[in-house]
Amino acid sequence: MLEDTIVAISTPVGWGGLGVVRLSGKRSLPVAKKIFRPKKKGAKIPGRRPLLGNLFDFEQKEFFEEAFLTWHPQPHTYTREDMVEISCHGSPVILEQVVRLAIKAGARHAHPGEFTLRAYLNGRIDILQAEAVNDLIRAVSYKQAKISFHQLEGRLSGQISSLRDQVLHLLSQIEARIEFPEERLRTSTERTARTLENLIQSIIKLIDSYDLGKALTEGITLAITGLANVGKSTLFNSLLEKDRAIVTPHPGTTRDYLSEKMEFKDSVFTLIDMAGLGKPLHPVEKEGIKRGKRLASQADGILLLLDISRKESSEDFRLIDMFKDKKTILLFNKIDLPQKMNTEEVKNRAKSISTLEISALKGTNLGKLKATIHALFIPDLEKDQDIIFHMREKLILEEILAFLVEGQHLLEQGYSEEVYVEEFRKTIPLIGRLTGEIRSDDIINDIFNRFCVGK
């Protein structure tokens, strides 16, 4: 399998103007030469520098696009194999044509993540980085792509890598007391207990972040709900900037649900339009409401619409209560019409839920709405903490946590240092699987950096 030369589009389709097709394997260059002709006739293909030329359809015998070709000879490449990059117009039609021709010329379509697999198998990257790359490939949002990129750079920034330091510090304190009983050390069991507690807390935080990481990997789903005819479909269309859902003046227009992706800033959201959650007038509607409720309960957030051109009703309050445990934005719609609803009264009932007055029809405050959504669902990761994306990481962290808690228990019960430190020592290989390895020399180094010991 590793003998094959593989090809794939390497930029996610629909992202910006330029597209790249990559080839990897022994026959990368011969394959590429069949579909690429340099501008300067007979020009030699230089290593690692882009060469301008035209893409050639060898079946139709015609040139179809201008492109750059870059040849990366092995082993200094991502996969450690010969690689070729063809960059041209980002249109999916052209990119797919390049891939099709490359396959005709002897390459094989790469399996998902196969470039990364090769990089891993050829010893170019470690498993942690490999996972990050795979996320990059599957990244739903640009934000996540950015996070994955950071991981890829071997810079598991922030807390995960500081975890290693914290564990190291925990160990070095205890070991210093054991190894240097004759020295006056600025450390104590109390201090160790504090370091330990802090460490436990940051691990718990990381474990908790897994849910958020998951939401980011799979995207944020927002359900647009409200009673019939409040303007759900109108909002759905306005946010998507296209006429996707049918809008009529009659209640009960939308019966089944619709879902579409909305891009905003660096993120992608999945919007769901659904039947109004009022009293059903028709059996079909009844089924639609059931589905709607289920979708809303599974969604990451709710956009709950109220029609201010009508008086508030007990139905409205019932819906507010229904979603009180979910992340909800309460939207007073149709502000272009005369107001009948006592919005202050409703706001009081809704308490902590964030609210906004909009007109789905006229587009009033929709920019603000998007910003609110973004702020509420996409955490500011630059100053916020690291997020873990993988079940594997979560499981390792949970294992580490278990040892730390056991050690804490022994410490509190008055066991001697060499006993409870055994529990902490068990986390060393686990940390190694998460970030960099901890070697016994590292612990000793840390002792000498922190404590003035030795005679």
Next chain:
Amino acid sequence: MKFVDEYDVIVIGAGHAGCEAAYATSTMGMKTCLITIHLETIAQMSCNPAIGGLAKGHLVREIDALGGIMGLLADETGIHFRLLNRSRGGAVQAPRAQSDKALYRLTMKSWLEDVPNLTLFQGIVTEILIKNKKIQGIATLEGNRLLAKAVILTPGTFLNGLIHIGLHSYPAGRANEPASLELAENLKKIGLRTFRLKTGTPMRLDKHTIEWDKFTPQPGDKDPVAFSFRTQKKLENKILCYIGYTTPKTHKIIGKYLDKSPLFSGKITGIGPRYCPSIEDKVVKFPHHQRHQFFLEPEGLETAETYVNGISSSLPLEAQKEILKSIPGLDQAKILRPAYGIEYDAVVPTQLCPTLETQAIQNLFLAGQINGTSGYEEAAAQGLMAGINAALKIKKKKPFTLRRDEAYIGVLIDDLITKGVEEPYRLFTSRAEYRLLLRIDNPDQRLTPYGYRLGLISEKDYESFQNKQKKVQKVKNLLQKEKIKTESRETLSLWEFVKKPEVKLQNVIEYKKFQVNLSDEEMRHVESEIKYEGYLKKQEKEIARIRKIDSVKIPENTDFRKIPGLTREVAEKLEKVRPRSIGEAKKIPGMTPAATVNLHIFLRIQQRKGPHPEECSTWNIKDS
């Protein structure tokens, strides 16, 4: 070419490694010559007057359990005994003793003089003679040539030794003793890669000029604990040590002299040990510390020389004098020997086999500081292992190595040969994966059967070891059988009861009025076995698992370059060494845990059987 003598083994250098090596080879029946520059300085303690401490005390006990001599000698010549970490559990307790330095040296000499098969010889070795990449003998400065089947080289700090006091330096192996310059050149010619290391020693003061009442006395233990299980005599503390502190003024003086420090001016290029920092190191690295602790340790009963443990320095003599003036109680103190720093050549230890034989030259073994270690105990342990293996090799017997889960000696040598060293290597208990197993109360259980089989433990000593084992086992059985009702009214075996952190075995035995007649030592042993039982059982399983993996064979025709996930360097090393098992592969310098995992997975996929592994390809085994 004429040879004046012919030996099985020649040991070069009679320091702590050399003495142990020569004792082992001659006891194992090898005609041995121990050659050294001055017969007066056999087993000289070049630095502090103490033996033992954490991990080091463990080593001494292991040396003793294998039949080495360091422990016996430290007990014989000790004048101040302490068991460290008494407040902690048995696994991290360790004996430390101060010896009368002169007595240590003289006693070692007279003991070695009495060892059959062993010849002491004074001379300066200038060349190691080699024929076809194999040891032939040695040549000395005096023009003598000696034949040998194996050579054990233990030159300490003498190889290219360069002493620094302030910005002045001169070649020496130890203060005023000649450095081995030709030998250092010779080693390079042989093809061994060397590098520079640095160490230092503090000043020795005249005890009559110290105001002793300005310092806090530190007495030895009331019930001194011996290193050796074979020591019969009652140990006695004959001196006191004293604790003192430097002052802010001291630190100011040091700051003033830093430009005269060979360390800070860049004159010394060798890397020093961070666990033996000089006082200037400490002051520079921890500027906010108001004072640094030091110990005043008498060097013996018949001498006025007092060792200042904690103020090692390579500053000029005038700085050393000013430093003393800034410390109350030492302001009138006279320096008998100045502190100095010393740089020396060491051999990159990753060029060694697990037996301490060099990979380049057959039957050339290295032990001690030459391998990048520091410490008397680390040296002695290597000397013993090199000696044992030199003898085994000549006898065409299987090599003797210890695993990391068997002994600190195993940890030490494995670290040296697989990881190499960047600074003088000192053993720490935290370097051991199985610290709760490698205790000072069970080295006999772990190692004495080996020592007996090697011929280093006498029949008589082996018998008393077996008797002790029986006696201890009886007590263990008793504790498992007998029950006790706790305050919370649960009935427990005494064994389980002692596991509680607040319970002491001694008290239980007294409370139950058992007539078990255990020594303190044996009591500590049983208590540790009980208290750590849960961990020990788990670790044993872990060890068994790892051993199974280590024993996985690597087929002879394996193409290591085809193994996915290995870096090119690792693959090339594997190609060169061609290990025959995962255990052997793990011993290759630079082999990372990740690489080992990759190799293992690859082999599991291949699932083929290979030949039986032996440690070093040049071993020629007669019987098994």
